[in-house]
Amino acid sequence: MNQSQASEAVLSPHELEAALRDIGARRYHNLHPFHRRLHGGECTRDEVRAWALNRYCYQAAIPIKDATVLTRMPTADLRREWRRRIVDHDGSAPGDGGIARWLRLTEGLGLDRDYVESMRGALPATRFAVDAYVRFCAEKTLLEAIASSLTELFSPQIIGERLSGMLAHYDFVSADTMAYFTARPPQAAQDSAFALAYVLEHARTAERQQACLAALTFKTDVLWVQLDALWHAYVEGHLPPGAWRPDEREGLR
Numbered sequence: 001m002n003q004s005q006a007s008e009a010v011l012s013p014h015e016l017e018a019a020l021r022d023i024g025a026r027r028y029h030n031l032h033p034f035h036r037r038l039h040g041g042e043c044t045r046d047e048v049r050a051w052a053l054n055r056y057c058y059q060a061a062i063p064i065k066d067a068t069v070l071t072r073m074p075t076a077d078l079r080r081e082w083r084r085r086i087v088d089h090d091g092s093a094p095g096d097g098g099i100a101r102w103l104r105l106t107e108g109l110g111l112d113r114d115y116v117e118s119m120r121g122a123l124p125a126t127r128f129a130v131d132a133y134v135r136f137c138a139e140k141t142l143l144e145a146i147a148s149s150l151t152e153l154f155s156p157q158i159i160g161e162r163l164s165g166m167l168a169h170y171d172f173v174s175a176d177t178m179a180y181f182t183a184r185p186p187q188a189a190q191d192s193a194f195a196l197a198y199v200l201e202h203a204r205t206a207e208r209q210q211a212c213l214a215a216l217t218f219k220t221d222v223l224w225v226q227l228d229a230l231w232h233a234y235v236e237g238h239l240p241p242g243a244w245r246p247d248e249r250e251g252l253r
């Protein structure tokens with residue numbers, strides 16, 4: 001089926017799932033050269049710091065995004081399922097949860113915690129991309145918001161590659177500082193299985209199906225553009241004003 005036929009036809013759940021997975025196969029950020037560099041051991045320590053510092057903005061925004069999605073869910077069953085995501089990131093007590101684990105990584109890389117949390121040194125493109133994702137989930141339909149989370153179908157594999165690649169190649173990370181990535185894949189698998197089942201059940205018209213495919217495409221752009229910005233700034237050395245500067249002490253512990 002070519003693209004214009006696909007845009008008119010109602011897909012079976014099986015075809016819709018295949019079309020969603022095809023977007024991942026063609027557009028997910030595991031294909032980005034920055035990730036190949038990061039996982040293959042070619043990044044400098046400062047490039048890894050810049051990646052972790054910027055990625056903190058994404059991590060910090062995810063529970064805010066999920067809280068926004070939660071307010072739009074009409075049933076207790078849905079909300080009960082979705083609120084687990086917020087707990088996964090925020091934890092149930094200080095020092096617990098995904099954001100705290102991410103800060104263990106940035107601290108292990110020698111970055112100052114307050115500086116990371118302030119997001120002052122993040123690239124403008126990172127902030128814009130993350131903000132666009134939160135807004136997308138607030139403004140589009142609930143179905144599109146849920147569909148946009150489906151990049152998580154593809155994250156366990158890239159996280160596995162990252163964990164083994166970074167531990168093998170960099171002596172400045174450890175199993176302890178990389179703990180975020182040990183905890184995340186089972187959560188992502190559970191979250192994406194639920195989101196996929198929801199999308200397959202609720203996207204039954206061609207229009208809704210196309211909206212879901214567009215939402216997932218949008219999300220792959222959100223992830224991709226963050227790595228483009230990192231490459232431009234830290235591999236090619238075109239630092240935008242205000243971004244963290246490896247040659248200065250600010251931001252380091």
Ligand SMILES: O=C(O)c1cc(C(=O)O)c2c(n1)C(=O)C(=O)c1cc(C(=O)O)[nH]c1-2
Binds near residue numbers: 159
């Ligand atoms: O390391 C990664 O490559 C990666 C990718 C993604 C993703 O595909 O959106 C997420 C995460 N990690 C992640 O850790 C995470 O908590 C997460 C939440 C979401 C989401 O859209 O709700 N994506 C992701």
